[in-house]
Amino acid sequence: MSRRGRAPRRLDETEAVRLFARAFGTPAPGIELGIGDDAAVLALGRERLVWTVDGQVEKTHFERAWVTLADVGFRSFQAAVSDLAAMGARPLAALSALSLPRGFSGKDLERLARGQAEAARACRCPIVGGNVARGPLLSVTTSVLGTARRPLTRGGARPGDEVWLVGDVGLAAAGLALFQSGRMRARDRASLRAYTAFRRPRALLARGMALVGVAHAAIDVSDGLALDAGRIAGASACRIVLEQRALERALPAPLVALAERLGRSALDLALTGGEDYALVVTGAARQRPRFARRIGRCEKGRGAVWESADGSSRPLAGGFDHFAS
């Protein structure tokens, strides 16, 4: 089909990934999984290398007024490692490529690196190299390498599976909203917990590894439960039904109170708030681990669907596209 004369399409993240996959998607020997999952999988002898990169750019992914530089380092590292958690991989090492604006001092770099180093220790994933370049805004691009004998992918969900939530959703979005609106309360444990979920997220590495051989499909929730559930549905060619009653039971305890303070719905925060780095997983009911909460089911069909408490259902859209904003 000729593209001449067509109006240029607006470039959103989905379209960018599609173009990317078309340009680079030629299968190559040893590449078991390429563009489109949380990480690439390479066969190397008997090992499977799981490899991913994540970029966090000032004013797109964070504002320097929201968090300290150590927080920027910490959370950008955890965001990258979270893709390994979603694949059930064990981290091996990381590279950090920084773009630093003019005026960024040695002290600033020490603060940023301190947060990265702290996250690297917590993840047992040493930073072994990197790149420093001058750029207009602070950006931190983290590439992480891990190993897994049998990596989890987005594409293994089957009709009949339960959909599980591992970790919390919505808290990070609530924490940021509280901070931005000046509604944080000193000595209030709920708001502190939410703000910490935003500032200092933790990739669920141990849980990801524990899900290998148990779960059928997994993804980490970086852009909101609704969007990332849809990605499992797309990759697995099935329908993911998120159930209101089940999700309400799975909400983190402080979220309802905080949502009220914010004048927002807790479910909306849970469905569209990203950056908690929870895992959405599918698997057979009898294999659900104690740390996983059932929030829905997988059926024949397509797309992600919301099933309200009254039994009605509608397509789930939403989540947060950093690219479009």
Next chain:
Amino acid sequence: MSRRGRAPRRLDETEAVRLFARAFGTPAPGIELGIGDDAAVLALGRERLVWTVDGQVEKTHFERAWVTLADVGFRSFQAAVSDLAAMGARPLAALSALSLPRGFSGKDLERLARGQAEAARACRCPIVGGNVARGPLLSVTTSVLGTARRPLTRGGARPGDEVWLVGDVGLAAAGLALFQSGRMRARDRASLRAYTAFRRPRALLARGMALVGVAHAAIDVSDGLALDAGRIAGASACRIVLEQRALERALPAPLVALAERLGRSALDLALTGGEDYALVVTGAARQRPRFARRIGRCEKGRGAVWESADGSSRPLAGGFDHFAS
């Protein structure tokens, strides 16, 4: 030593790498080579993984007026792979993290990706994943993974070694200067070759691999021969002497004529012009391959030194620090 009260030091690339190394430099099991060489080396079973990342940022490393978007893709990919060439590694795969400014269209992304894909094919190094983010300027961060049984490093030069040049230096800088000054001549093969050296550099992968077991130390010339020779001297704790007479014999044929047209010295272009991605190598005279030209020697001592044709010598400073500019 307390740092309180000290004036903040200006952050240049060397200082940034030093801070980086201090923050992350804790040795970890399986990490054979960390921060400070062309790439990190990880032991994984009997394999050695060689792993590097390179970021190219618009207005720092390139201007969109100088080259096409396909060129940006091509040369940023080759720049990253060049670090593998310097280690004598065979490429396995690459990840590409893009930051795209507002107004960057799907067509633009296709052009950029076409250049990346072309370089990936030339290097037999498939792009297996990546990340797309919104950012203020175009930037391309490429992470490359390779394997090598015995990686070459910057740290193996010994007194008594010859210093070899593999590939051309100075041509890319001449090509850019010709383009910028409007002195490019249509149908002039010399200027076309120089501009192509800038637009479409080639990582010397096959030559790098052929140097394993032959060379003692290697680095790729990304920031200029003078600066990168000094990096070998520093990592190897020896003195690198670059000899004027020898380097003059090793200059690429068109460089002298082009330098004259530019009103520049060919030696200056060769010593300070970066981005040709030649290799500077040290090794024993009797082992010098035919494709390597002798340009100096390694002695006891420190630093990189320039020995003029009249026998006088002076410390070599210079090269191009993208970070400081």
